[in-house]
Amino acid sequence: MAITSHRFPYFSVSLGSGIFWHFLEFNDQLPRIQVEEEIPCTAFAVKRRNEPLYRVIIKGKRISVEFTHILTDGGGGLEYLKSLVYTYLTLTGKHISTPGEIILPGTPVSKEESEDGYIKFFQKLPPPSKLVRAWHLPFKLNKRPRLRVIRAEIKVDEILAISRKLKVSVTEYFVSVYFFSLQKIFISSKGFGKKEKRKVLRIEVPVNMRNKFPTRTMRNFSLFVLPEIDVRLGTYTFEEILKSVHHQLQISTDIKQISRFLSSNVSYEKLLIIRIMPLFIKKMVTAVIYRNLASKRWTGMVTNLGLVTLPGEMEDMIDSFELIPTPPNRKVKSGCALLSYRDKLRICFCDITQSTEVERHIFRHLSDAGIHVKILNNNYKHGV
């Protein structure tokens, strides 16, 4: 880990507090290596001085890395993990002749890797239109610790075949299944207040901005799009949802459209009034704004990191890859992450409610569509 972390110096930072802003300061302490606990993604003690903002977790043959979003996103984290696994395998005597695109220890660190993509590609654009509040899952929260993880595995070929038949991408298909399941729960909860019925179903779908802009940054550079289903207009068939989600994602992930979100996010931190506001006020205000505005805008979250590719020699040594989504909050109570490796696609749900209705509806839908779903045991025994 020391060798790998040395190659990623921009991750060797901790969070400092200035009068007006937080800042990242260089920290030569290595991240902790921890034994995997029952609950993943526990909070980082970011306020502690010299506290690294990522950690490596092990259990049996499984290696995980957990990053705070301050540092990087799923794309950057995956590159680190691949490099870490490569280093581990070579140190244990495995020979990998063609490491491919893996970032190797000892290779020069490019300045581009640590650049701030948001600032680099910022241009002042008109803000995106305002959104009405989204409907939220009406289930009771779990007692602490709240997080519940349900993991499943399906065959890439099966979901790909159905997606191709319907002429949509895997992400579009899965988001549509998610919407269809949410709509079922929404309909079941009829009669719970007129206000609830005035809202829409909306899903946050993160977008890897490295695919949109020419950058090699390893720092956090992701934004999200928000496809929605306006249930105030009536009930939708799955085909209607699929068509709508397909077009919405095509339009909203267009570089011009997504640049508006980037512009909107960065514009706030450029405002003079925000810049001169003391940090403690900023923290109070942003906490209230996040709870009352941001997280009320969407119902759930689906992130698809795509297909993980490794050199052929490494593939034989690694059984599976998996992504755990950012733990949800009290408003957006459920999140889901997809990641494909070789012929398997792993689906991982993070949920803080006592209900498994979302997962049940989604897996039932996939199963009815002819996709074989295997629910995985969380007591991990094997695999990396």
Added chain:
Amino acid sequence: MTLCVNCGVELDDGLKICPLCGKDPENKGEQEKISGNYPSDIIQLEKKETRRYLWELSGIIAFSGIAVCTILDLLTGKGLNWSLFSDVSITAAWVILTLYLFAYKRTLIIVTLQMLAILTALYFIDLIATGREWFFPVGLPVTFAGFIAAGTVIVLYRVVHLKGMNIIASGFIALSGYCIITEIIFDKYLRGFVDLQWSLIVAVSILPIALLFFFYHYRLKKGNRLDSIFHI
């Protein structure tokens, strides 16, 4: 390979219970375990949470206001002067808002505690301004009378079956009574004797209108709803 027939999924080795439906897949006779909170036990977290967020936000605004007033007073004058009045007023307003947010629909508690909050604020204002001069002879009885008058109207609103112009008429009568009591209290405090003047004019002006409203309500319309009357 274990299959859950409820959910249509395969369960991994070692999974005795399906994590989705909570059912033992091998026990075919067991009824499907329906999660207790779907859809019948759906909770209304929204309103509670909204009230809590509103309370937090109001707290930030109120105490920022207190801090700003205190700092300005300290910077512009010698010590704390006018800011004490604004601090007491803001705190009282915040306490009252808190009551409305958390004692939601408990009218008796809201009215009682609101009265106590206002009386406490007035006591401190008196203490700061004059060293406890007018609170007991004027502030306390006037506030108490106001709440009695308002409370009477609220009780009538709750008790009366057909609500309409009769409630407005009751409010007018309570208002005229409150004016008379207020003038008595002020007269006794300022002049030492009672000489009713303006409150009687208010009462004489209002009472015929109240009687007209009663007549309209009970003889002509027989209980038209307030929201229908004032619908825009």
